[in-house]
Amino acid sequence: MTLPPLSDRPFGEIVEAGGRLMLRCASCGRLRYMRQTFPADARPAEIARTLACHRCLSRDVAVVVVPPPAPGGRWPAEEG
């Protein structure tokens, strides 16, 4: 059995797998890690619909699921 990709799994499973969420704004290009928590059964696409960009207030945002880096690897940098 193959698990669906982390980006299709609910928030609780993403956290359990050691992943983190980033919020990407299509309007101003801002990409930031999110520190807040969400309902365990909320999926990334649903979470994105409830959020807006902190800087430009655009609602054209997407949640990016970042899997944990390989041992010795690094988390991707924030942008924008």
Ligand SMILES: [Zn+2]
């Ligand atoms: Zn923005």
